[in-house]
Amino acid sequence: MKTHPALAALVSLALAGCSSSPGNIYVRVAHLSPNAPAVDFCVQLGTGNYTGPVLKGLGNTAGLSYTQVSAYVALAPGQYTVKIVAPNAADCSTALANLPTYTLPNLTEGTYATAAAIGLVGSNTTGFTVKPFIDEVTTPAGKAGLRFIHTSPGTPAVDVGVLSGTTFTGVFNDVSYPNTAAAGNGIDANGYANPAPITGATLAAQVTAAPGTFPLTIANVTIPAGQVDTVFAIGILGNATTPLDTLVCEDTVANPAAATLSLCTVTPAPR
Numbered sequence: 001m002k003t004h005p006a007l008a009a010l011v012s013l014a015l016a017g018c019s020s021s022p023g024n025i026y027v028r029v030a031h032l033s034p035n036a037p038a039v040d041f042c043v044q045l046g047t048g049n050y051t052g053p054v055l056k057g058l059g060n061t062a063g064l065s066y067t068q069v070s071a072y073v074a075l076a077p078g079q080y081t082v083k084i085v086a087p088n089a090a091d092c093s094t095a096l097a098n099l100p101t102y103t104l105p106n107l108t109e110g111t112y113a114t115a116a117a118i119g120l121v122g123s124n125t126t127g128f129t130v131k132p133f134i135d136e137v138t139t140p141a142g143k144a145g146l147r148f149i150h151t152s153p154g155t156p157a158v159d160v161g162v163l164s165g166t167t168f169t170g171v172f173n174d175v176s177y178p179n180t181a182a183a184g185n186g187i188d189a190n191g192y193a194n195p196a197p198i199t200g201a202t203l204a205a206q207v208t209a210a211p212g213t214f215p216l217t218i219a220n221v222t223i224p225a226g227q228v229d230t231v232f233a234i235g236i237l238g239n240a241t242t243p244l245d246t247l248v249c250e251d252t253v254a255n256p257a258a259a260t261l262s263l264c265t266v267t268p269a270p271r
Contacts, residue, residue, distance in 0.1 A: 025107040026072035027080065028262055030116040030249075031064040032151045032234050033128050034242035038063040039117065042092035043073075044081040044101075050092035053085050060260040063087025067234065067247055069262040072112060079106040082115050082130055097121065102130035112137055112251075114230075118151045118178050126153035131178055134190045137228055137252050143194040145228030145251070148172040148205075149180050152233040152244055155215070156207055160231070163204035163217065171195075174208045198223040205233060218246055218267050228252045234266075243268075 029041050040063040042052030054073060055063055063086070064070060082102045083095050095101070107113055112135040119128045139145040148160045148171075155177060161170040171193055172181035180191025187193055198221055205216035215237060223229055228251040237244045249264040 023077070023109055024074040025077050025109065026074055026112045027104070027107070028070045028072045028114050029064060029082070029130075030069040030114050030232070030247075031066050032116050032118045032232060032247070033121065034066060034153075034234070034236055034239070036066065036117065036121050036128060037096070038065045038087050039084050039096055040064070040087050040089060041115075042083045042085055043075065044083070045076060045078050050083060052083075052092050053087075053089050055260055056088055058260050061088040066242070067264070067266050069114070069247075069249055069264050071260055071262050077107055077109045077111075080104045084117065084130070099128065104132045116149070116151060116178075116232075118153070120153055120236075123153065126177065133180065135230070135251055136188075136190055136192050139226055139228060140194055142196070142225050144197050144223040144225060145192050145194055146171070146198075146223060147180060147190070147192045147228075147230045148175060149191065149230060149232050150175045150177045152235055152237065153177055155233065155237045155244060156209060158205040158215070158233070159208050160203065160205045163202045163214065168204060168206055168212075168214075170206070192228070195223075197225045203231070215244055216246055218248070226252070 031039060040053035040055045042050040044050045083092055084099050086096045114133045114135055116131050118131055119126045121128045136145060157174050157176040159170040160172040161168055175181050181187045183189045201221045203218045203221050204214045207213040230249045230251055232247040234247045235242045235244045246267045247264055249262055253263055
């Protein structure tokens with residue numbers, strides 16, 4: 001099994017937060033598939049050999065469980081293929097549950113990206129897949145960063161914004177599975193808005209086709225200037241085991257308590 005030399009830089013990258021080294025790209029994997037088992041992953045640059053299992057190489061033999069997001073891994077620029085493997089797999093030869101491989105876009109120097117494992121294993125309509133999203137880890141001066149990604153299979157399109165009393169102000173509008181908001185009206189090409197710093201606000205998701213219906217709310221949201229958060233809608237609407245929730249990841253920092261994971265928090269929805 002080959003070990004990519006860049007993997008050794010992960011711990012120092014995690015401690016450094018959003019700092020980067022010249023010549024690298026930074027990729028993390030998010031486990032957002034409600035019925036998929038824990039996973040590890042291998043990566044292949046072009047037609048080269050697979051590297052990994054990545055998390056095992058960093059001492060994490062348990063892999064990623066549902067709602068966990070790996071820390072960013074520093075890699076050489078290029079186009080990568082991701083193979084999902086079992087935690088603590090001996091090598092990269094066998095994909096978990098015979099899942100196919102997934103190709104990321106060609107990533108250039110300095111790019112941050114999340115490869116999100118989404119959908120339901122065994123579903124004919126919203127089947128398991130890996131979808132890439134380009135991340136941002138900095139903001140304009142004096143601004144916060146916020147993005148919403150709809151990764152809840154079967155949940156209708158939603159508008160996400162600020163709820164103050166009974167007044168709802170949409171920011172990310174008509175976002176359907178498995179997407180970010182369309183660019184325009186203050187949303188950039190990667191799905192981010194850059195509002196003024198947010199303090200103690202309530203964020204809510206309103207069903208686009210049923211205004212006033214809020215299946216998700218997050219109270220007391222604070223995002224200071226310079227911080228970038230991604231909010232994922234996760235889970236299955238009406239499911240008691242993996243209910244509709246939000247996963248909030250602070251993209252500008254890593255988790256100092258677990259160097260192989262990003263700092264993310266599940267916020268339960270009202271039941």
